[in-house]
Each structure stands twice: as C-alpha cells, then as structure tokens.
Amino acid sequence: MNIELICTGEEVLSGQITDTNATWLANQLQDVGLEFSRKTTVGDRMDDLVEVFNHRSQQADVILVNGGLGPTDDDLSAQAMAKAMGVELELNQEWYDKLSAWWAARGRPMTDNNRKQTMLPSGAVMIDNPVGTACGFRVKHNRAWLIFTPGVPHELKRMMLDHILPFITSINQRQSQVQVKKWMTFGVGESQLASLLESLKLAPGCTLGFRASAPQMEVKLIARDIADQALYQAQCDTIKSLIGDALVGEDYPTIAECLHHQLLDSELKIAAAESCTGGQLASQLVEFPGSSAYLQTSLVTYSNQAKQTLLGVPASTLEHHGAVSLQTAEAMAEGARAVLDCDFGVSVTGVAGPDGGSEDKPVGTVCFGLASREGVVSQRIQFGSRSRSWIRKMSCAVAYDMLRRAMLGQNPIADYPMLTRHS
Amino acid sequence: MNIELICTGEEVLSGQITDTNATWLANQLQDVGLEFSRKTTVGDRMDDLVEVFNHRSQQADVILVNGGLGPTDDDLSAQAMAKAMGVELELNQEWYDKLSAWWAARGRPMTDNNRKQTMLPSGAVMIDNPVGTACGFRVKHNRAWLIFTPGVPHELKRMMLDHILPFITSINQRQSQVQVKKWMTFGVGESQLASLLESLKLAPGCTLGFRASAPQMEVKLIARDIADQALYQAQCDTIKSLIGDALVGEDYPTIAECLHHQLLDSELKIAAAESCTGGQLASQLVEFPGSSAYLQTSLVTYSNQAKQTLLGVPASTLEHHGAVSLQTAEAMAEGARAVLDCDFGVSVTGVAGPDGGSEDKPVGTVCFGLASREGVVSQRIQFGSRSRSWIRKMSCAVAYDMLRRAMLGQNPIADYPMLTRHS
Numbered sequence: 105m106n107i108e109l110i111c112t113g114e115e116v117l118s119g120q121i122t123d124t125n126a127t128w129l130a131n132q133l134q135d136v137g138l139e140f141s142r143k144t145t146v147g148d149r150m151d152d153l154v155e156v157f158n159h160r161s162q163q164a165d166v167i168l169v170n171g172g173l174g175p176t177d178d179d180l181s182a183q184a185m186a187k188a189m190g191v192e193l194e195l196n197q198e199w200y201d202k203l204s205a206w207w208a209a210r211g212r213p214m215t216d217n218n219r220k221q222t223m224l225p226s227g228a229v230m231i232d233n234p235v236g237t238a239c240g241f242r243v244k245h246n247r248a249w250l251i252f253t254p255g256v257p258h259e260l261k262r263m264m265l266d267h268i269l270p271f272i273t274s275i276n277q278r279q280s281q282v283q284v285k286k287w288m289t290f291g292v293g294e295s296q297l298a299s300l301l302e303s304l305k306l307a308p309g310c311t312l313g314f315r316a317s318a319p320q321m322e323v324k325l326i327a328r329d330i331a332d333q334a335l336y337q338a339q340c341d342t343i344k345s346l347i348g349d350a351l352v353g354e355d356y357p358t359i360a361e362c363l364h365h366q367l368l369d370s371e372l373k374i375a376a377a378e379s380c381t382g383g384q385l386a387s388q389l390v391e392f393p394g395s396s397a398y399l400q401t402s403l404v405t406y407s408n409q410a411k412q413t414l415l416g417v418p419a420s421t422l423e424h425h426g427a428v429s430l431q432t433a434e435a436m437a438e439g440a441r442a443v444l445d446c447d448f449g450v451s452v453t454g455v456a457g458p459d460g461g462s463e464d465k466p467v468g469t470v471c472f473g474l475a476s477r478e479g480v481v482s483q484r485i486q487f488g489s490r491s492r493s494w495i496r497k498m499s500c501a502v503a504y505d506m507l508r509r510a511m512l513g514q515n516p517i518a519d520y521p522m523l524t525r526h527s
Numbered sequence: 528m529n530i531e532l533i534c535t536g537e538e539v540l541s542g543q544i545t546d547t548n549a550t551w552l553a554n555q556l557q558d559v560g561l562e563f564s565r566k567t568t569v570g571d572r573m574d575d576l577v578e579v580f581n582h583r584s585q586q587a588d589v590i591l592v593n594g595g596l597g598p599t600d601d602d603l604s605a606q607a608m609a610k611a612m613g614v615e616l617e618l619n620q621e622w623y624d625k626l627s628a629w630w631a632a633r634g635r636p637m638t639d640n641n642r643k644q645t646m647l648p649s650g651a652v653m654i655d656n657p658v659g660t661a662c663g664f665r666v667k668h669n670r671a672w673l674i675f676t677p678g679v680p681h682e683l684k685r686m687m688l689d690h691i692l693p694f695i696t697s698i699n700q701r702q703s704q705v706q707v708k709k710w711m712t713f714g715v716g717e718s719q720l721a722s723l724l725e726s727l728k729l730a731p732g733c734t735l736g737f738r739a740s741a742p743q744m745e746v747k748l749i750a751r752d753i754a755d756q757a758l759y760q761a762q763c764d765t766i767k768s769l770i771g772d773a774l775v776g777e778d779y780p781t782i783a784e785c786l787h788h789q790l791l792d793s794e795l796k797i798a799a800a801e802s803c804t805g806g807q808l809a810s811q812l813v814e815f816p817g818s819s820a821y822l823q824t825s826l827v828t829y830s831n832q833a834k835q836t837l838l839g840v841p842a843s844t845l846e847h848h849g850a851v852s853l854q855t856a857e858a859m860a861e862g863a864r865a866v867l868d869c870d871f872g873v874s875v876t877g878v879a880g881p882d883g884g885s886e887d888k889p890v891g892t893v894c895f896g897l898a899s900r901e902g903v904v905s906q907r908i909q910f911g912s913r914s915r916s917w918i919r920k921m922s923c924a925v926a927y928d929m930l931r932r933a934m935l936g937q938n939p940i941a942d943y944p945m946l947t948r949h950s
Contacts, residue, residue: 143568143569175717382806384806387806387807403826
C-alpha cells in the first residue's frame with residue numbers, strides 16, 4: 105500500500121515551526137508495518153492545494169492531509185478538496201449539531217467562523233474530533249483515499265489513534281503481521297548502542313532501529329511475518345541482555361514514565377529538591393495520573409536563601425563548597441526527604457548556563473544527591489556546554505535513574521558511557 | 528520567484544529524524560524575503576527521485592535538493608538527476624583533484640565510495656564543500672535551477688551561506704522586502720480573534736495569519752514591499768488595539784517568556800505554590816537564563832500534608848472547602864509569598880484528571896490565588912474535561928497572566944472569552 109502525507113500551512117513551509125506531526129505520524133505507521141512513500145508540504149494557496157490533491161491522488165492509495173481545517177480564511181483544505189473533485193461543499197449535519205451543542209453548553213451562539221468548519225466536500229465521510237472544533241473527514245478521489253486531519257497535535261493524535269489507523273489497516277490488502285518491540289535506554293549514545301548490538305544476527309524479516317529522543321534513546325525491533333515465534337522471543341532476550349545496564353524500561357516511551365510506574369508499584373514516598381531543574385523533575389512525573397501516590401513534594405530552591413530556609417542546608421556548606429557541590433546536593437536531598445519524612449529525597453543543583461560557569465565549575469556541571477533513611481549518596485556529572493534546555497532535561501533523567509537503581513537495590517551511581525562523572 | 532525544496536532520505540520519511548534542515552533553510556530564505564512554495568520529501572528510490580525532479584522542475588524556478596550525495600549505494604541524487612535529464616554522469620576533475628589531495632594528506636588512497644562522489648551529471652556546475660567529502664552542484668532542467676546539497680547539517684549550512692543564497696539572490700528578478708510582525712495573545716480562540724479583527728482593512732501586500740500554539744495564540748502580519756511605512760505602522764497599531772486586553776506581548780513567542788522579561792525588568796520577587804501544575808509553572812520560567820533574579824521558590828505541594836506543613840494551609844480550610852477551593856488557593860498563595868517574604872505568591876490547585884473529579888468539582892476545575900503584601904485574590908476556572916497535559920499547560924498560563932496583570936496595576940482576574948470562570 106502506497107501512503108503519502110500532505111502537510112499544509114505557511115508556518116511549516118516558512119520554517120516557523122518544525123513539523124513534528126510528520127515525525128509522529130511516520131512512527132505510528134511504522135508500528136503497524138507501514139511507511140510514507142512521499143511527504144509534500146504546501147502553503148495555504150488554493151491552486152497549490154488543488155494541484156497537489158489531484159496529482160498525488162493518481163499515485164497513492166492513501167493520503168493523509170494534515171492542517172488547514174481551522175475556522176479562519178487561510179484554512180482552505182476542505183474547499184480545495186471540493187474544487188479538486190469538482191463538487192460543492194455541503195453542511196455536515198452531525199458535526200453542526202455537535203458544535204451547536206458545544207456552544208450552547210457555554211451559553212453562547214456559534215460563530216460564523218465555526219460554521220465554516222461544518223462544511224465538507226459533498227460525499228465526504230466525517231471523522232469525529234472529541235477534543236476540538238475541527239472535525240476530520242475522508243473522501244475517495246482518483247485511486248486514493250484522502251484523509252483530512254487537524255494540525256493541532258493533540259487533536260490529530262486522538263483522531264489518528266481512534267479512527268484513522270484502524271481505517272488504514274482495514275483497507276490494507278497486503279497485511280503483514282508486524283510486531284514491534286521497544287527498549288528504552290539511558291546514558292548510551294546511538295553509535296555505542298550499535299556497537300553493543302553489533303554481534304547480533306537478525307532473524308529474517310527483522311529490522312533493528314534506533315531513535316534518539318533526549319534524554320532517552322530507543323532501540324526498536326521491527327519484525328514482519330515471523331513464522332518462528334520462539335526464535336523471535338529468543339532474539340528479544342538477546343537484545344535485552346546486550347543492552348544490559350543501560351536498559352531503563354520496556355513498555356513506556358520515556359524514562360519519566362518508566363519511573364512513574366516503578367514508583368506506583370512500590371508504595372514508596374519521595375520528595376525532591378530542585379535547583380537548576382526548577383520544578384521540571386516533579387512536573388514530568390505529575391504529568392502522569394496517580395503520581396500523587398508517591399510524590400509528596402518538590403521544593404524548587406533556586407536561591408541560597410531558599411536552600412537554607414526550606415531545606416535546612418547549612419550556611420557554612422553553601423559558603424565553603426558552593427551551591428553546586430556534592431555537599432550541598434547531599435544536604436538538599438536530606439532536607440527534602442526529612443521535611444515530610446519520605447523514603448527517598450532526591451536533589452539536583454547545577455550550572456545550566458549559558459552564564460554562571462567558572463573554571464572550577466563550568467556550564468554543564470550538575471550535582472545530584474539521593475537520601476534514604478539509611479544515608480545519602482551524591483555524584484557530580486559534567487554534561488558539557490550544551491543548551492540550558494538539554495542540560496536540564498538530562499539532569500532530570502539522571503535523578504530518575506538514581507531513584508530507579510536505588511529501588512532495584514543497585515548502586516544509584518552508575519557509569520554512563522555517554523556522560524562524564526567526577527565524584 | 529518560485530522556490531521549492533526536495534528532501535531525500537528514508538530517515539526523514541520514516542520519522543526516525545525530524546527534518547530540521549528544512550526549518551533552517553526556510554528561515555534563511557525568509558531573511559532575504561523569499562519563501563518555499565512547496566516542500567517534497569521522497570525516499571531513496573530511483574523512480575521516485577526521477578519523477579519528482581521532472582515534475583517539479585516544470586513548476587519551480589529554483590529547487591533546493593537536500594541529501595543523497597553520500598558515498599553509499601542508497602545515495603542516488605546525482606544519478607537520478609542525470610537520468611531525469613537524459614545525460615550521463617561524468618567525472619568532475621576539480622572535485623576529484625581536491626578529494627585526492629585530501630586523502631593523500633592523510634596518507635591513504637581514495638576509496639571507491641568517495642570516487643562515486645566525484646561523478647556529476649554532465650553539464651553540472653560544481654559547488655565547493657570545504658567541510659565534507661560531498662560536493663554540491665547545480666543544473667538547469669526544464670524551467671528550474673536544481674541545486675544539490677548534502678544532508679549533513681553543518682555541510683549544508685556552510686554551502687548555503689557561502690554559495691547558494693548569493694546565487695539565488697543574484698538570479699531573483701523580483702526582489703521583495705518582507706516585514707513580519709507578531710503579537711502574542713492569551714485567553715481568546717482563533718475564531719474569536721478573527722472576529723475581533725474582522726473590521727480591519729488590510730493594506731495591499733499584507734496578509735494576516737493566526738497560529739494556535741496552546742496556551743497562546745499568535746497573530747502575525749506579513750507585509751511585502753510596503754511603500755508607505757506610516758500606513759503599515761498605523762495598521763500595526765490598529766491590530767494591537769483591536770486585540771486589546773488579550774495581548775500578552777509582542778516580542779516573545781510564549782506567555783512564559785513574556786512574563787519572564789516583565790519580571791526581569793520589575794525587580795520584584797515571586798514564589799509559587801503548585802498542586803496540579805506540579806512544578807511546571809516554575810520550570811517554564813527557569814528555562815530562561817536569569818530567572819533566579821525573581822523566582823525565589825516554588826513549592827510543589829501535591830498532598831494535603833504538604834500544603835499544611837510547607838505552606839501553612841489550615842487543616843480546617845482543607846477539611847471544610849477541600850484542596851481545590853478558592854479558600855485553599857488563597858491560603859497557598861499567602862503561604863508561598865510569606866515563606867521567603869516575596870512581593871507575590873501565586874498558587875494553582877485543581878483537578879487535572881482524568882480521575883478525581885466530582886459533581887461539584889469536575890475534571891478541569893482549577894483554583895488560582897495571587898497574594899501580595901496588600902492582600903489576596905482568587906478565581907476558579909473550569910477548563911472542561913480536556914487532557915491532563917492541556918489543563919496543566921493552561922493553568923500555568925492563567926497563573927502567569929494573573930501576575931502579568933497585577934504587575935501592570937490591572938485587576939488580576941480577567942474575563943477570558945475562551946475560558947469559563949466561576950469565582
């Protein structure tokens with residue numbers, strides 16, 4: 105099956121936004137054994153849209169169209185598709201009723217702009233959007249099904265998972281059985297992982313892929329039409345053992361989510377003290393429902409005064425060793441643990457840059473502490489002078505990994521091939 | 528001038544990497560008043576490449592081709608271009624000599640793979656690559672100049688800046704001067720903004736655009752070849768006044784960054800108490816260097832115990848009104864402000880879902896408090912049962928907007944057309 109993607113919108117074309125929808129969609133397709141054969145991005149111009157719909161629908165079986173379903177005049181996708189097919193736009197009563205009810209519930213009349221979003225090319229099949237005002241739709245034109253989706257990422261994702269992926273797989277003639285297995289790793293680079301896995305002889309139909317998505321790196325085994333399931337399983341086991349210590353989890357896409365589930369299962373209580381991560385460590389866990397079961401508090405103590413008043417870090421420690429030091433990290437972790445008597449207290453204090461570095465503690469120097477009822481450990485990692493955002497993201501991941509290892513009864517301080525530790 | 532981009536490579540198409548080259552190139556063009564009219568991404572398949580070169584060269588004046596110049600078998604760009612033109616590949620002596628010298632300097636013979644990189648379509652003009660083994664080249668085919676560039680970002684960038692941008696501007700007959708002005712808004716939807724601006728008569732050459740990027744919405748005026756700068760400026764002023772109260776800032780892309788700069792300029796100190804935002808409110812500010820000047824602390828107080836112990840919220844308040852209430856939000860804001868004696872304390876406590884809602888306080892109910900030395904105000908907003916991530920993101924934005932308004936001497940509690948308030 106030949107699947108293409110058409111992205112619309114001046115913002116993508118003019119480089120104001122990078123097209124992450126395209127990346128996400130490609131990954132979804134890959135998980136069911138499909139891939140885009142072409143991707144076209146066009147601006148919000150009627151002639152261009154009509155031309156690309158007509159031209160590509162002669163080649164492809166399925167075309168996902170993303171964007172251009174909004175309420176304003178520069179949203180032309182439905183109108184352009186009608187023009188390409190030589191049909192009129194007509195009101196979709198089902199979507200009209202739904203939008204009217206939505207506005208009525210808010211005590212306001214529907215705007216003309218929203219009414220525009222109920223007009224679909226004649227003959228189109230409406231696709232529900234439970235989280236936005238733009239419905240999707242699909243039409244058959246030339247040899248292709250063209251499937252229209254909103255550009256807003258969470259609306260697109262919902263529609264893709266609920267309706268479009270099931271539809272595509274239902275019309276896919278040459279079904280191959282695809283199994284995708286993913287392993288999440290931390291602290292190793294792509295080339296290092298590739299070396300670890302070099303000795304592996306892949307079974308027929310299997311492809312190995314890597315996807316860097318800082319802070320984690322994903323290893324993915326895509327298997328098509330596997331006859332021998334035992335062989336496939338053995339291969340998965342081999343990969344897992346070759347990855348070894350760097351393996352953070354198997355079933356969740358981020359290290360934060362892996363830790364969240366590990367904590368949920370543990371009945372342990374944790375607290376955090378954050379300086380350069382500034383709340384990000386806690387926030388990424390709070391993103392998952394149920395995190396209140398284990399996360400008691402996080403204290404964002406950016407200033408020295410906050411570290412003293414809220415965490416009880418001694419003034420002398422800050423004075424002699426500085427805010428970014430093993431000693432301060434340990435006192436912060438102990439203070440965070442003690443304030444609500446948690447099982448673990450974890451701390452992060454570092455120089456995220458771009459300013460504030462010194463010869464002794466250059467930008468990218470981050471100290472971590474982990475306190476339990478038994479004691480406290482700490483480490484200092486030098487991330488190098490990368491961006492502030494990258495240093496903060498990686499710092500959260502190191503703190504999570506310390507907790508993960510401690511919960512497994514391992515040494516919380518690990519040797520990461522891609523990171524430099526001074527402790 | 529009609530400029531298009533063709534990206535080649537399975538990695539981009541399969542979503543293994545997001546195409547940041549395209550974003551970078553589009554931004555370079557925009558700086559000289561040009562823009563891509565189309566972007567096509569194809570895999571490393573000969574037929575696809577030949578088809579796209581032939582088809583697009585009938586429409587475009589200039590086509591940038593990125594990728595496929597590497598030494599391996601799946602790098603097909605030069606060969607495909609020769610096939611599309613019906614010519615042979617021939618050795619480019621200048622590049623051959625340069626590569627030979629490069630290898631000789633390293634005491635090694637040139638590999639066969641690298642020799643492949645010296646073969647260009649007959650008649651092509653070679654483009655030097657001072658930082659890699661793949662030279663670029665350009666050919667004229669149908670109405671277009673096709674310009675071939677390597678996929679490696681730093682090689683592409685060097686070639687683009689040294690050779691290609693000067694070439695494109697030299698052949699651009701109709702130079703246009705482009706001005707882009709952006710306004711950041713909060714609390715109004717795209718259709719509501721469009722209604723606000725409906726009365727506007729755009730000057731010739733001007734286009735108005737909207738870009739939704741929750742929590743904020745951007746309004747953008749793109750002006751080409753403006754003869755009357757005074758008229759243009761007057762139009763910008765009109766837009767600004769039509770947006771009115773919803774305008775959060777003009778120069779920064781997010782509400783968090785607008786607030787960051789406002790706080791930096793203010794010399795005020797703030798503290799936060801976060802329940803459902805769980806550190807995100809602080810973290811988004813800490814992302815900007817210099818935030819330590821104003822952000823003294825944020826207390827992530829997810830549990831009732833944390834609210835009592837760390838913020839001094841009375842047990843009776845939690846018992847009588849619940850954790851998600853105006854009373855608790857006010858006590859949290861006051862507690863956060865007092866702990867390090869800041870100018871402002873801001874608090875967020877809500878039901879981010881998907882569980883935890885009740886009839887009285889359904890998912891999406893969030894209470895906000897803002898304490899100053901003069902007193903405390905609060906409001907309750909009902910975001911509706913959207914995703915947990917969306918509710919948390921919007922909650923941060925409402926808290927920022929309360930601070931923004933308070934600093935401007937306005938009422939921190941505003942009527943947002945797209946949000947429902949119960950206070």
